[in-house]
Amino acid sequence: MKKSTLLHLRIPFSFFLLPVFLLALSVSDSINDSNTLLSFFILHLLLYPASNGYNSYFDKDEGSIGGLRNPPKVSKELYWTSLVIDLLALVLGMWISIEFVIMIFIYGIISKAYSHPAIRLKKYPIIGWLAAGIFQGYFTFLLSYIAINDVDLIDTFNWSIQIPGILSSLLLLGSYPMTQIYQHEEDAKRGDITISQKLGILGTFHFTTFTFFLSSVGFFSYFQFQFSMTDGLLFLLAMTPVLAYFGWWYLQVRKNHINADFTSTMRLNLISSLMLNGFFIYLWLS
Incomplete structure (x- = not known):
């Protein structure tokens, strides 16, 4: 495998998507250990990297992208590697359930439609934004939950499970535009129109603030009702470093829009992922 192919799979970037899986784990009642480990492997080391590689192949970015400051040129090997990894995810998913396989297949189709030139959801600001937020949030939460608990999809149709799934999408719908804030020029060159472009740089910050709130x-409300007031307060405490960095960064961007850059975006992603992952692991262990 070429080094460029491996880099474009962006396997470490899966850490930023881990909170949804850990949220599903933290609210699970009957954890199937083997399913949990296998679904973690499938999602974070196969499905997400395959999606990253496939999208990178068609985007052919020259500027920074999520997880790569200086992306190397892509090759046909990246395209075929992403498809092979996708297929491996489906095959391994059979050890969990047919429903799980169908759901990760649907996720793979939507992620491919995001960048494939024949459809390219990315060029539609609202549709692309909704697709990313719903499928990386709510949809992934449900497929993680059915794998972790070895249940059917219909077993997730109660509010104690639906609410955190919906909230995970709400959080992603707010944070997703922030991941596009430094790519306005690159996206415009390809004719893509993202939600962040529509909102503008400061508008993206304002929108994210509102949805984060x-x-x-x-x-x-969910944690204090479903678990305890202490857990609800601990969640807010865990979010304090995220809010502090976000506020500081916002002030820097107000002074000069050039500060809405790749490095600051990755720092925000890292801080928020660390705090969310840490809180959900605490909730699972407790």
Whole structure:
């Protein structure tokens, strides 16, 4: 495998998507250990990297992208590697359930439609934004939950499971535009119109602030009702470093829009992922 292919799979970037899986784990009642380990492997080391590689192949970015400051040129090997990894995810998923396989197949189709030139959801600001937020949030939460608990999809149709799934999408719908804030010029060159472009740089910050507030209130209410007031307050405490960095960065961007850059975006992703992952692991262990 070429080094460029491996880099474009962006396997470490899966850490930023881990909170949804850990949220599903933390609210699970009957954990199937083997399914949990296998579904973790399939999602974070196969499905997500395959999606990254496939999208990179068609995007052919020259500027920074999520997880890669200086992306190397792509080759046909990246295209075929991403498809092979996708197929391996489906085959391994058979050890969990048919429903799980169908759901990761649907996820793979939507992720491919995001960048494939024949459809390219990325060029539609609202549709692309909704697709990313719903499928990386709510949809992934449900497929993780059915794997972890070895249950059917219909068993997730109760509010104690639906609410955290919906809240995970709300959080992603708010944070996703922030991942596009430094790519306005690159996206415009390809004719893509993202939600962040529509909102503008400061508008993206304002929109994220609003949705972050809504999702935080929602998570606090859910955790204090489903678990305890202490857990609800601990969630808010875990989000404090994220809010502090976000506020500091916003002030820097107000001074000069050039500060809405790749490095700052990756720092925000890292801080938020660390705090969310840490809180959900605490909730699972407790």
